[in-house]
Amino acid sequence: MPIGNTRPSVRPAPAGRAGGPAVTSSPRRDGALRRRAGGGSGAERLAPYILVAPAVLIIVLLRLYPLVLGVNFSFTGDGAQNGTAVGFGNYRELFADPLFRTALSNVGLLVLLLPVAVAIPGLLATFIYLRVPGHRLYRSVYFFPAVLSPVIVGAIFNLLLAFDGPLNAVLGAVGVGPIDWLGDPGIAMFMVVGVHIWATFGMALVVFLAGFATLDAALLDAARVDGASMPQVVWHVIVPSLSRTIQFVFVTTMIGMLTSMFGLLYVMTSGGPEGATYLPEFYIWKQQGQMNRPALASAASTVLFMIMLVVGLLQIKLLERSGKED
């Protein structure tokens, strides 16, 4: 094995692999180098492609191909026009539909409410970290809703928020008139988002607690010794130290809000009242399943995909920038 001995630095990996006896690595190294030098056998050259093929095939066949089909499908007609190209007809109809515009503006509302959805688990995690009395209990109590399915959560809050439900009974007892929580178009969306936050903040809380685990306790002690108040500690010590965690929670919460509110909407409001709680997902489901407009639904899906793409890319940009700062 003259070649192998003369150029050991080309393949450092096998030698560095922990636990692997050196003897077993030598024939492999030999083969690899022979391949580089003389082309080797066809099977070996193809090996990497074959190894990545399953993953690539799954992504191409089950993700990208349907995606392309869906986009293509969105340029065809429905019903009698099934299969014929209609250009941007579906998209024109979509943006002329006040219901779809409501759905899009609700997406905007979700983005605006995002800081609230991040701040709540962040604050609660801070309290747990600062060991408020009963913090052990709160840690498990806060996480509990995260294990419930949206349908169950929706059903529970349907009962609580019903017009003749317990919440209005409590309000009535203190002299405040009953509010139709899920029947008032100005309130319903906030209720659904609120319930969604309640149901999912446990997960973000756990992420925050994990972030706190990496926090340097000496900094906190130093701040306290210097006489910093609680808000000052949170704002000047904890928040800067946790910036990466906060960004991560922002990204995951955003994705969660945009893609997994369907169950709650379906159970709590069915998109109503007056269509005020429509989200693109719900609109797509309605057009495809109830209105028999699969092509229009494809167009809506494509729009939702574009939105997610833009949001996703922006967030990646954000993460990259903060990574550089570190």
Next chain:
Amino acid sequence: MRQRAIWSAVLVVSLALAGCGSASDSGKSTSSDGKLVVWDFKSGEAFAKSYLDKAKADFKKKHPDVTVEFVAQPFDQYYTLLGAAIQSGKGPDVMMFNGGGQIRDRVDALVPLTDYVAEDKQRLAGWDAFTKDGKIYGGPVTLQGYPIYYNKGIYEKAGLDPASPATTWDTFVANCATIAKAGAKCFALGNKEGVGIQFWLSSLGSTTLTAQEYDAWIAGKRDWNSANVKRIFQLWKEAGDRKMNSDGANSTAMFNDSFAFFQSGKAAHVMGLMSDVGHWQDFNEFLTPEKLGVMKAPVVTAGTTPSLPYDGGIGYAVAKWTKDPKVAADLVRSLTSTEALNAFYSGAGAIVADTTIDVSQAGPAAATIVSELKSGKPALHVALSSKTIDLMGRLSQQLLSGSVTVDEVVKQLAASDQAG
């Protein structure tokens, strides 16, 4: 290392298989010889067994060599799955449909059954809901109608005569004021899904529109600007403004919160159904058959005669990709045979399409409904497209909350109706 490779391979293969499996399941075509696949959203229920047994036995007599497989789909997903099957041009040979918009929107994928079911035309009722442009696309199993149920107990408590409910709208409103004094609501209304207005439109249609307007509506010539059509929506708004409805109607689910409200004796009336849910059988259970009454719609426009609005409820249709439409049509006929429907009626408590079946066991309310079938007419909302119905649901919620006018409502509905 090798073990990891094996596990990855296992994972990849199983993922791939799972992928194939779920994709091919929904589009499983079986027009192969000797087997018919039926999709429905009923056969999974407990009562369905005796119905299906009867239907299968009847079919076996005609085609002993053909086997039938029933696939129960969840109702929530039913039309989504069916849409996917239709899109791919593969799927069940025979499928269940709700009458009206759901089947009419999808006739492109169906075989006209007009000639195959000619013999059943007299025996069964409710064909209109399965007919488009003069062609029959499905055989009706149940009839779905929108009677107004009332609670005789509340009438007695309020000092009204339970045997003679109001026959005109004005008396009805006056009665409701009396009922309100007795501590009950006039209507149990659930309009969260926007379904309440559909029942309202159909229940009061026969006594608000003239007979001529009614027939023109069903025939597709709908004059949304007519004073009587507007009147229906005005009444809806007035009933809301006068607090005749149960509270929080826009956030109350019709199925089954509003029906539960009626059953528990908190409201005197409910516009309910004839079959499946929210019907005489459910109400009998809580209110007892003696307390449950069915009333004719109170007359709103002088000179009109109340009639029971009803249509074919659910039925079976034949897909155009089936190998032998004749065999599939025979299966539809077996599924709508008298014996099978008798089993359906006694099991599910539905009013079935075969009007020769005796329902005297089911209490006075069911008997009243069946006696009114002869003079009944198709329901007004069933004639509308799904799109218009959806819009009407949202507009009805706006009418209740006061954020839209009746004129604006009929204008938008007219535009949607003409477009669709």
